[in-house]
Amino acid sequence: xxxxxxxxxxxxxxxxxxxxxxxxxxxxxxxxxxxxxxxxxxxxxxxxxxxxxxxxxxxxxxxxxxxxxxxxxxxxxxxxxxxxxxxxxxxxxxxxxxxxxxxxxxxxxxxxxxxxxxxxxxxxxxxxxxxxxxxxxxxxxxxxxxxxxxxxxxxxxxxxxxxxxxxxxxxxxxxxxxxxxxxxxxxxxxxxxxxxxxxxxxxxxxxxxxxxxxxxxxxxxxxxxxxxxxxxxxxxxxxxxxxxxxxxxxxxxxxxxxxxxxxxxxxxxxxxxxxxxxxxxxxxxxxxxxxxxxxxxxxxxxxxxxxxxxxxxxxxxxxxx
Amino acid sequence: xxxxxxxxxxxxxxxxxxxxxxxxxxxxxxxxxxxxxxxxxxxxxxxxxxxxxxxxxxxxxxxxxxxxxxxxxxxxxxxxxxxxxxxxxxxxxxxxxxxxxxxxxxxxxxxxxxxxxxxxxxxxxxxxxxxxxxxxxxxxxxxxxxxxxxxxxxxxxxxxxxxxxxxxxxxxxxxxxxxxxxxxxxxxxxxxxxxxxxxxxxxxxxxxxxxxxxxxxxxxxxxxxxxxxxxxxxxxx
Amino acid sequence: xxxxxxxxxxxxxxxxxxxxxxxxxxxxxxxxxxxxxxxxxxxxxxxxxxxxxxxxxxxxxxxxxxxxxxxxxxxxxxxxxxxxxxxxxxxxxxxxxxxxxxxxxxxxxxxxxxxxxxxxxxxxxxxxxxxxxxxxxxxxxxxxxxxxxxxxxxxxxxxxxxxxxxxxxxxxxxxxxxxxxxxxxxxxxxxxxxxxxxxxxxxxxxxxxxxxxxxxxxxxxxxxxxxxxxxxxxxxxxxxxxxxxxxxxxxxxxxxxxxxxxxxxxxxxxxxxxxxxxxxxxxxxxxxxxxxxxxxxxxxxxxxxxxxxxxxx
Numbered sequence: 065x066x067x068x069x070x071x072x073x074x075x076x077x078x079x080x081x082x083x084x085x086x087x088x089x090x091x092x093x094x095x096x097x098x099x100x101x102x103x104x105x106x107x108x109x110x111x112x113x114x115x116x117x118x119x120x121x122x123x124x125x126x127x128x129x130x131x132x133x134x135x136x137x138x139x140x141x142x143x144x145x146x147x148x149x150x151x152x153x154x155x156x157x158x159x160x161x162x163x164x165x166x167x168x169x170x171x172x173x174x175x176x177x178x179x180x181x182x183x184x185x186x187x188x189x190x191x192x193x194x195x196x197x198x199x200x201x202x203x204x205x206x207x208x209x210x211x212x213x214x215x216x217x218x219x220x221x222x223x224x225x226x227x228x229x230x231x232x233x234x235x236x237x238x239x240x241x242x243x244x245x246x247x248x249x250x251x252x253x254x255x256x257x258x259x260x261x262x263x264x265x266x267x268x269x270x271x272x273x274x275x276x277x278x279x280x281x282x283x284x285x286x287x288x289x290x291x292x293x294x295x296x297x298x299x300x301x302x303x304x305x306x307x308x309x310x311x312x313x314x315x316x317x318x319x320x321x322x323x324x325x326x327x328x329x330x331x332x333x334x335x336x337x338x339x340x341x342x343x344x345x346x347x348x349x350x351x352x353x354x355x356x357x358x359x360x361x362x363x364x365x366x367x368x369x370x371x372x373x374x375x376x377x378x379x380x381x382x383x384x385x
Numbered sequence: 386x387x388x389x390x391x392x393x394x395x396x397x398x399x400x401x402x403x404x405x406x407x408x409x410x411x412x413x414x415x416x417x418x419x420x421x422x423x424x425x426x427x428x429x430x431x432x433x434x435x436x437x438x439x440x441x442x443x444x445x446x447x448x449x450x451x452x453x454x455x456x457x458x459x460x461x462x463x464x465x466x467x468x469x470x471x472x473x474x475x476x477x478x479x480x481x482x483x484x485x486x487x488x489x490x491x492x493x494x495x496x497x498x499x500x501x502x503x504x505x506x507x508x509x510x511x512x513x514x515x516x517x518x519x520x521x522x523x524x525x526x527x528x529x530x531x532x533x534x535x536x537x538x539x540x541x542x543x544x545x546x547x548x549x550x551x552x553x554x555x556x557x558x559x560x561x562x563x564x565x566x567x568x569x570x571x572x573x574x575x576x577x578x579x580x581x582x583x584x585x586x587x588x589x590x591x592x593x594x595x596x597x598x599x600x601x602x603x604x605x606x607x608x609x610x611x612x613x614x615x616x617x618x619x620x621x622x
Numbered sequence: 623x624x625x626x627x628x629x630x631x632x633x634x635x636x637x638x639x640x641x642x643x644x645x646x647x648x649x650x651x652x653x654x655x656x657x658x659x660x661x662x663x664x665x666x667x668x669x670x671x672x673x674x675x676x677x678x679x680x681x682x683x684x685x686x687x688x689x690x691x692x693x694x695x696x697x698x699x700x701x702x703x704x705x706x707x708x709x710x711x712x713x714x715x716x717x718x719x720x721x722x723x724x725x726x727x728x729x730x731x732x733x734x735x736x737x738x739x740x741x742x743x744x745x746x747x748x749x750x751x752x753x754x755x756x757x758x759x760x761x762x763x764x765x766x767x768x769x770x771x772x773x774x775x776x777x778x779x780x781x782x783x784x785x786x787x788x789x790x791x792x793x794x795x796x797x798x799x800x801x802x803x804x805x806x807x808x809x810x811x812x813x814x815x816x817x818x819x820x821x822x823x824x825x826x827x828x829x830x831x832x833x834x835x836x837x838x839x840x841x842x843x844x845x846x847x848x849x850x851x852x853x854x855x856x857x858x859x860x861x862x863x864x865x866x867x868x869x870x871x872x873x874x875x876x877x878x879x880x881x882x883x884x885x886x887x888x889x890x891x892x893x894x895x896x897x898x899x900x901x902x903x904x905x906x907x908x909x910x911x912x913x914x915x916x917x918x919x920x921x922x923x924x925x926x927x928x929x930x931x932x933x934x935x
Contacts, residue, residue: 075714081541082541085541099563099565100562136588137588138580138584141428142558161421162420162421221706224710226727228699230727298448301539306399306400306404313411318556319556
């Protein structure tokens with residue numbers, strides 16, 4: 065197994081530019097997650113149209129830009145502003161917004177009483193969950209990249225040679241999984257540095273280690289599954305990355321969506337990423353051991369993907385006597 | 386020939402057609418609760434993911450230019466007396482046509498579904514898509530020429546496109562996340578395109594069309610120049 | 623001589639097509655057994671079954687007196703060296719890195735690994751290029767490295783699946799010389815090919831396989847003996863009147879006559895002096911002979927006689 069691992073590290077030197085860029089982007093995503101958590105308190109960005117400079121609305125929940133001319137409609141659509149508030153004078157305002165009635169009511173309240181307290185949104189997440197949500201996507205993408213030694217071995221027939229040798233196939237695969245795990249070390253290191261520097265990163269370092277291990281397990285079994293059943297590594301990568309982005313977005317990796325649709329909710333809960341985030345939220349609330357289902361689900365899901373891939377590989381390459 | 390090869394690749398078709406439509410549907414549905422009129426959510430993501438899809442066209446180009454199975458047959462072209470330019474330019478053209486046709490199809494499907502793509506200004510949208518698609522394809526081919534390897538070019542491009550799409554507001558607008566992020570967001574060409582497209586669709590403001598056409602064309606020319614300087618026949622061997 | 627490997631009643635089908643039909647053969651220690659046959663004969667299928675990469679429908683494989691079964695598969699694989707038909711090398715790594723990795727799969731470590739790799743690279747004539755990346759190698763060098771990776775761990779049996787495909791004659795000769803050296807060192811070799819010249823150069827024994835069946839087995843001398851009684855004339859005519867080949871059968875001793883445009887191949891019994899009659903027949907028809915060549919019995923003719931077609935049709 066060590067020899068396969070060493071060989072993988074030798075091979076990755078040829079792809080150093082990709083490794084560096086991938087690393088930089090993953091680390092950047094951690095910063096972004098931390099930063100975004102801090103800005104989530106702002107509930108609305110308002111264009112206040114008035115020619116009265118005395119009008120002042122000072123609320124912790126609103127970011128207000130005062131202007132004399134109404135901004136174009138496209139800036140509402142592109143979410144530059146959540147609402148255009150026109151001052152009619154005498155404390156009366158016209159609100160133009162594409163947002164729902166909840167938002168309009170909240171805005172009305174804050175315009176009348178800027179110091180009013182607004183209850184926390186159901187979709188508010190801690191910095192830890194935000195970070196792990198971002199990492200889920202970026203590290204998931206990087207797993208496909210770090211699985212290239214296996215993908216290339218299969219495409220270019222080195223796998224035939226390896227299968228004909230006395231090396232245990234299980235050890236061979238284990239080496240690839242371990243190699244993928246190493247790719248998570250820089251992210252963990254970054255989190256450790258941030259914590260040492262006094263940043264609030266949400267979870268403790270041992271908790272992050274456990275979460276990253278789960279993520280690695282999920283990502284690498286998925287990568288193995290796709291690379292086993294899809295002949296070309298390029299196609300497996302493209303397909304895998306598409307699936308990853310779609311399912312991670314649905315699961316709420318970047319942004320927590322609140323939708324009251326039972327059918328959709330149930331469908332989304334099938335996604336392992338959703339279960340992973342649920343586990344992270346339980347961990348955030350200190351309830352991870354009271355709600356073990358997400359953890360078991362993730363482990364089982366990974367085991368099934370691994371089992372199916374292993375069976376196919378054994379059928380194609382191994383122990384046919 | 387390259388065009389027909391692309392159309393025979395189901396993964397490429399999935400990537401450029403199905404993925405975009407699925408993401409629009411998903412994101413639109415998930416965020417529709419934030420809007421008074423649910424269609425506004427779909428309208429936003431229709432444009433943002435159309436643009437994201439156009440950026441991802443760069444990956445079609447890397448695949449078309451230097452993918453392992455295509456490299457060997459392309460050797461024949463290299464040994465013909467046609468020079469360097471037709472080699473990489475034909476790949477850019479084929480990728481551009483493939484992506485443009487599929488993304489037009491996406492746009493037509495969106496129009497049929499009732500998405501607002503500018504009404505009588507939709508022609509300007511289709512027009513702007515042309516140089517943008519081509520510049521994506523040109524960028525993909527340029528990356529292959531620079532990195533001399535399709536896998537490396539693809540990986541880096543994929544990350545690059547995801548980052549500029551994210552920063553540009555393809556998934557959700559960063560404008561509302563503070564002045565710093567809003568400023569960073571403006572660096573992304575995706576942001577510029579989203580703003581121009583929305584201005585055309587909602588404000589009947591065509592002032593951004595010419596700059597988009599001009600900048601995309603200039604960018605494509607720069608990429609072609611870069612390919613001329615960096616393309617080596619030996620990368621195919 | 624002692625038998626190292628025995629295959630009994632091996633059969634294999636793919637989607638209803640019988641690819642191997644009840645074949646049996648053995649390899650003796652220290653010999654070079656050549657499996658000769660055209661493309662699609664079943665050579666690679668046989669190899670893949672021997673390597674444990676492909677299942678078989680029926681039959682047994684016995685190695686050194688023990689039936690190869692799942693329980694001692696690893697021990698069996700330990701004794702083998704594999705030179706696959708496709709160049710299974712890491713192009714972005716050096717020759718040394720490739721050899722080290724593939725040799726380490728057989729359990730060698732540390733200084734014994736280093737020594738084995740160095741010895742193998744010297745054997746392949748690549749010691750001076752050991753630190754160079756494989757992608758900078760010529761086709762012949764890659765093939766030699768392919769062999770080095772297979773022999774570094776000192777296997778008892780080396781299985782070579784068409785190891786000289788697509789290389790220049792000089793490199794091919796180098797490889798064939800290496801095989802003779804390996805045999806001299808006591809290594810047993812199973813070699814598949816569809817090149818007669820290679821078989822002529824290195825084989826101890828030959829098995830001719832076609833359409834999944836063994837159609838002949840023996841040393842090259844023994845196989846040729848079967849048609850020792852025959853000789854072959856190759857006649858090339860000037861462009862002109864083609865001669866119907868049926869007329870040659872009237873000549874005493876002629877067994878077979880085939881024409882292809884202005885070329886005629888005639889198989890005749892040895893001992894019957896009929897060349898002058900054949901030449902007269904051609905002159906009487908008004909044709910002019912450009913060239914005549916006589917051919918002794920060769921493996922090519924053996925194959926032609928046994929299968930009714932040329933090896934590389």
